[in-house]
Amino acid sequence: MSEGVVQVDLVRLDAGLPVPSRARPGDAGADLSATRDVTLAPGERVLVGTGVAVVLPAGYAAFVMPRSGLAVREGVGLLNSPGTIDAGYRGEIQVCLVNHDPSRTVTIRRGDRVAQLVVQKVEETVFRVLEGVEDLETLAAVAPTARGAGGFGSTGASGVVTEGEQS
Numbered sequence: 016m017s018e019g020v021v022q023v024d025l026v027r028l029d030a031g032l033p034v035p036s037r038a039r040p041g042d043a044g045a046d047l048s049a050t051r052d053v054t055l056a057p058g059e060r061v062l063v064g065t066g067v068a069v070v071l072p073a074g075y076a077a078f079v080m081p082r083s084g085l086a087v088r089e090g091v092g093l094l095n096s097p098g099t100i101d102a103g104y105r106g107e108i109q110v111c112l113v114n115h116d117p118s119r120t121v122t123i124r125r126g127d128r129v130a131q132l133v134v135q136k137v138e139e140t141v142f143r144v145l146e147g148v149e150d151l152e153t154l155a156a157v158a159p160t161a162r163g164a165g166g167f168g169s170t171g172a173s174g175v176v177t178e179g180e181q182s
């Protein structure tokens with residue numbers, strides 16, 4: 016194995032599906048396929064198997080990410096996006112598909128590539144309660160930053176014009 020490449024052992028629970036693989040060298044995600052046909056009415060969600068289980072090395076996690084083509088073409092995404100696969104998980108990787116299209120029912124076929132799996136190193140952390148800090152003003156004083164508590168549009172409007180706002 017080349018240096019810097021992390022080996023992830025994989026179990027094929029459904030030999031009829033392709034092994035998850037990258038479409039092109041350098042791609043971040045390996046495509047995951049659906050194990051069965053599913054029909055999704057507008058707004059409907061469904062949990063579908065991918066036919067694979069993985070053994071992630073300690074200190075790593077995998078993230079189940081949506082596929083942009085499926086989103087743009089069909090309006091189908093993942094409800095819990097990204098889904099987190101813990102290193103200790105030994106079950107089948109499943110995906111929670113959701114049909115965001117307001118009017119069209121979408122059919123997914125067995126074998127369709129419905130998501131992609133991205134493996135990432137994650138730091139082991141411990142959370143330590145800051146003694147004597149119980150409000151945001153005190154936090155700003157003990158750990159000052161340029162952003163502070165600003166968020167949720169604090170840097171200005173997005174420039175997106177919503178219907179009804181046009182002048």
Ligand SMILES: O=c1ccn([C@H]2C[C@H](O)[C@@H](COP(=O)(O)OP(=O)(O)OP(=O)(O)O)O2)c(=O)[nH]1
Nearest residue numbers: 079095097098099100101104107108109110111
């Ligand atoms: O899209 C996903 C998300 C999660 N999982 C599996 C792997 C993960 O390790 C486990 C638990 O996921 P998570 O921690 O997101 O679920 P939870 O709702 O917090 O359940 P739990 O109480 O079991 O941790 O479920 C999937 O197969 N697909």
